[in-house]
Structures are given as structure tokens and as C-alpha cells.
Amino acid sequence: MRAIVYQSPGNVTLQDVAPPQLQHPGDALVRVELAGICGTDLHVIAGDFAGIRPGAIIGHEFVGEIMAIGGAVTRFKVGNRVMSSDFTACGHCHWCDRGDHWECQERAFFGTGTSFGPALHGAQAEIVRVPHADTTLGLLPKGCSDEAAILLGDNLATGWAAIERGALLPGEIVAVIGGGSVGQLASLSAQAAGAGAVVIIEPSESRRTFARANGSLTVSPDEARTFIDSLTDGEGVDLVVEAVGAAATLTAAFDLVRKRGRIISVGAHATQNWSFPLAKSFANELTLGFAIGDSIRLRPRLLSLITTGILDPAVVVDRRTGFAGAAQAYADLKAQKVMKAVIDPRL
Structure with missing residues (x-):
């Protein structure tokens, strides 16, 4: 079968590889009909995660x-046509019973090597093996497009998790740092949850234009503090969502949040250490949290929002390609020429 394979930092290739086989009684094999390219995949192919090795099939978003x-x-x-979480979970341990599937001891993250658990080949392939299929997979219902289902598996679940973890109250003001697909979907999630206003802070004018067309206020990073001061009478926003995954943007969040406000980071961080503004956080009673999207837990609620038309995550998909165009899609995503690309192995 054909698959996108990691070779070395910055280098992926389309290769013919052996198709996967069932290895355990709880496994399923899924013929991939659509796979996503995620910002986390950019970290993977850059070599930011130590667990990735040459020969690994990448990608963690798929339907089939x-x-x-x-x-x-x-x-x-x-x-059955199914969607998938971007990681697996056993479904019956203490953590899974609590709905904290990411903490499952049997977790494996598709296409990221051993970075987040046992190595598991990814979904940018014609066929993918899915452990713990009864928990990891969900039926694809009518009213949910393939693109929406892919986004529910990771990007939308992550954006919604930021708002959920941030305990957003109706009418509160949210700032989202980063206008990629996760940031845009965090904004749409905040709007669906009743935010009074959402401000996306993003250097790219094209991404700011997209955000404005989808209900957000926007501002460039160098003008963010002035804009937010004018919006909040100098107090700062109630909730900041950091959706980039960089130490600099996480630090910037502390200059935007009000006293007793909340900061939630959902960017994929690879940096091991970061200088925490401790005295300021104590004096202002700030809350800092991190969240990882759990599609397994959130799938029923998010599917309801999608199928009733309240939320359409597929608006962020602006490139659909076959395997032959995958390398260019990766390059264009890195250069911010596309927001969200998906791969159809049948093309």
C-alpha cells in the first residue's frame, strides 16, 4: 500500500509499504478515505518530537x-464508515472511566512514533490499524461531512477543550493567539459557547480575513494589547487561548489577560522548559492550564453541534489533494499558504 513516511527532519516521502494486519482481538483495519495534515504533523516532520523514527507512517486524523x-x-x-480519535485508549481503565482518555496507560498516538506512548503507524496511508477500536472509533452519522469528522478527531476537539477547560461563561471576552485551524476552531467553539466577543491575534492578514468572515475580531500581535485595552477598558480579556505551541506566545498571553483571568494552552509544545512569570501570576491570581483534545469524550456533544448546523468546522479546510500533492501541502501549510489540508488516498 502507499503511505506518507518520515525519513529525516524535514523530509517525508510517498512509499510503498506493507499493509497492516490485525494484531489484537480489539483491533480494526480501516481503509482510509480522507486523512488530515495537522500543525502537530509539522512538529513531527521537523523532528521536534524525539520519539519519531525513520520509516514511521505519519498522520493522526482520518475517516474511512x-x-x-x-x-x-x-x-x-x-x-461501517467511521471517524477516529487521533489517539487510542482502552476504554475500561480508571482514567477512561473518568473520561480522561488521554491519560490511559494504553494510549498510543497515531503517527508520532513513541513520543506519546507505544509506536503506532499513522493514517496518511491507504489502510490504518486501529487498536481498541470500540473506544477509538465512532460511527460517521448523516449530517457530518468527512472533513468535519476529521476535524472533530483532533482540531475541533482541541479548540473545544480549550473553551471547556477555560470555564468560559456566556458574555465573557476571549483572545485566541494563533489563527491556524486550531485557533479558528477555538474561536468558533467560544462563539458557540456564548462568548461576548472573540479576538484572534494573528500576523497573517489572510488568516485574519478568514477569522473576521467567521465571526471573530482580529488584530496583529504588535497591536494586540492596545486593541484589547480599548475593548475591555484596560482590564484584559477573561480567557486567553494559546493555540501556537511556542514559549513566546505563551508568555505573551500573560500581558493580555485580566486579573483573576485564565490562560489555556492547546498548542503542541516541544520545548522542555519555560520561564514562568510567577510573581505576576500570584499577584493577579491568574490560572494557567493546558488541554489536549479528547475526541472520545467530546464526540457526542460535538457531533450534535455539527449535525444541527450550530458549528461547521469544515470551513477551515482549504486544500484537498491526493498522495502526489501531499509534500506540497505540507510545505504550503508550513508557509501558511493553506490553513487545513486533507489527503484523499483515492485521488
Whole structure:
């Protein structure tokens, strides 16, 4: 089968590789019909995560059709069209029972090597093996497009997790640092949850234009503090969502939030250490948190928002390509020429 394979930092290639096989009774094999390229994948191919090794199939967002199941799979049958979380979880441990699937001891993150658990080949391939299929997969319902389902598996779940973790109250003002797909979907999530206003802070004019067309206020980073002061009478916003995954943008969040406000970071951080503004945080009673999207837990709620038309995450998809165009899509995403690209292995 064909797959996008990591070779070395900055280098991925399309290769013919052996197709996966069922390894455990809870496995399923899914014929991939659409796979996403995520900002986290840029970190992966850059070599930012130590666990990635040459030969790894990358990608963690996909929808497709089940082509084989293990003997312990009970929720699905061959021929079902399914969506997936970007990571696996057993579904029956202490953490899974609490809805904290990311903390599951059997977690594996598709396409990121051993960075976040046991190595598991990714989904930018014609076929992907899915462990713990009964938990990891969900049926693709009517009213949810393939693009929306891919985004629910990671980017939308992450954006919604930021708003959920930030305990947003109706009418509160939110600032989102970063206008990529996660930042845009965090903004749409905040709007759906009743935010009084959402400000996306983003250097790219094209991404600011997109955000304005989808209900956000926008500002460039160098004008952010002045703009937010004018919007909040100098107090700062109630909630800042950091959606870039960089130490500099996380530091910048502390200059935008009001006293007793909240900062939630959902960017994929690879830096090991960061200088925390401790005295300021104590004096202003600030709350700092981190969140990772849990599609397994959030899937029912987010599907309801999608199928009723309240939220359409697919608006961020602006490139659809086959395997032949994947390398260019990666380059264009890095250069911010596209916001969200998806790969159709059938093209």
C-alpha cells in the first residue's frame, strides 16, 4: 500500500509499504478515505518530537471504512464508515472511566512514533490499524461531512477543550493567539459557547480575513494589547487561548489577560522548559492550564453541534489533494499558504 513516511527532519516521502494486519482481538483495519495534515504533523516532520523514527507512517486524523475487525470488536462491523480519535485508549481503565482518555496507560498516538506512548503507524496511508477500536472509533452519522469528522478527531476537539477547560461563561471576552485551524476552531467553539466577543491575534492578514468572515475580531500581535485595552477598558480579556505551541506566545498571553483571568494552552509544545512569570501570576491570581483534545469524550456533544448546523468546522479546510500533492501541502501549510489540508488516498 502507499503511505506518507518520515525519513529525516524535514523530509517525508510517498512509499510503498506493507499493509497492516490485525494484531489484537480489539483491533480494526480501516481503509482510509480522507486523512488530515495537522500543525502537530509539522512538529513531527521537523523532528521536534524525539520519539519519531525513520520509516514511521505519519498522520493522526482520518475517516474511512472498516475492512476487518478482531474477534473482540463488538460496536462495529465490516463496511461501517467511521471517524477516529487521533489517539487510542482502552476504554475500561480508571482514567477512561473518568473520561480522561488521554491519560490511559494504553494510549498510543497515531503517527508520532513513541513520543506519546507505544509506536503506532499513522493514517496518511491507504489502510490504518486501529487498536481498541470500540473506544477509538465512532460511527460517521448523516449530517457530518468527512472533513468535519476529521476535524472533530483532533482540531475541533482541541479548540473545544480549550473553551471547556477555560470555564468560559456566556458574555465573557476571549483572545485566541494563533489563527491556524486550531485557533479558528477555538474561536468558533467560544462563539458557540456564548462568548461576548472573540479576538484572534494573528500576523497573517489572510488568516485574519478568514477569522473576521467567521465571526471573530482580529488584530496583529504588535497591536494586540492596545486593541484589547480599548475593548475591555484596560482590564484584559477573561480567557486567553494559546493555540501556537511556542514559549513566546505563551508568555505573551500573560500581558493580555485580566486579573483573576485564565490562560489555556492547546498548542503542541516541544520545548522542555519555560520561564514562568510567577510573581505576576500570584499577584493577579491568574490560572494557567493546558488541554489536549479528547475526541472520545467530546464526540457526542460535538457531533450534535455539527449535525444541527450550530458549528461547521469544515470551513477551515482549504486544500484537498491526493498522495502526489501531499509534500506540497505540507510545505504550503508550513508557509501558511493553506490553513487545513486533507489527503484523499483515492485521488
